[in-house]
Amino acid sequence: MQNPKRRQLVILRRSPYGSSLARAAVDLSLAMGAFEQDCDLLFLGDGVLQLLDGQSAEAIGSKNLGKMLASLPLYDIESVLVDAAALRSFGLTTADLVLQARLVEPAAMNTLLAGYDHLFSC
Amino acid sequence: MILHTLNASPGSTAFRDCLATAGAADTILLLGDGVYAALPGSEAEQALLACPARLRVLEIDARAAGLLQRLADSILIDMDGFVALSETHPRQLAWY
Numbered sequence: 401m402q403n404p405k406r407r408q409l410v411i412l413r414r415s416p417y418g419s420s421l422a423r424a425a426v427d428l429s430l431a432m433g434a435f436e437q438d439c440d441l442l443f444l445g446d447g448v449l450q451l452l453d454g455q456s457a458e459a460i461g462s463k464n465l466g467k468m469l470a471s472l473p474l475y476d477i478e479s480v481l482v483d484a485a486a487l488r489s490f491g492l493t494t495a496d497l498v499l500q501a502r503l504v505e506p507a508a509m510n511t512l513l514a515g516y517d518h519l520f521s522c
Numbered sequence: 523m524i525l526h527t528l529n530a531s532p533g534s535t536a537f538r539d540c541l542a543t544a545g546a547a548d549t550i551l552l553l554g555d556g557v558y559a560a561l562p563g564s565e566a567e568q569a570l571l572a573c574p575a576r577l578r579v580l581e582i583d584a585r586a587a588g589l590l591q592r593l594a595d596s597i598l599i600d601m602d603g604f605v606a607l608s609e610t611h612p613r614q615l616a617w618y
Contacts (some may be wrong), residue, residue: 517613519524519615
């Protein structure tokens, strides 16, 4: 058994429907939650677009990633972090997101990452 | 201390996000398509020089790309050097 105190961060930095990687990262996060692995999520760069409210992906034959992400608090996802600079660069605020997220400013990013035992980049 | 393995060309979001994230205690290792960022005089190289992290380039990939003669020996590492970096950095973060 792994030490339950290990802290793990999944970094999501892909746009939601441009590739299968965004969905894969969400699946990874949910699987980790199912196995009681302590896991936080960081939406970085283009990844912040996954959280955009009002997605309707049925027309392109995909599952609605925003809806899946909105359900994350039901799983054991401890906290959801968002790249504040990326959000600003897209002209968005936390009010545009499908769930409550904590903003991380660029100056705090490196310290944040260094606080985790494992980093997963998708 | 984080070992950032950057395997994406300089125009990619991976390149941008990696540089925005890496700190002074970290090392950025360029490999695969990432090696082109080390081209002297390029915009990408300027960005790398402005980043506080230490820079290394995987020699076999630089050789394959035709960059070997263009790069300073001091930043090149072989596979043993890669392994050594993984031993000195508790965390690794893949950018691709």
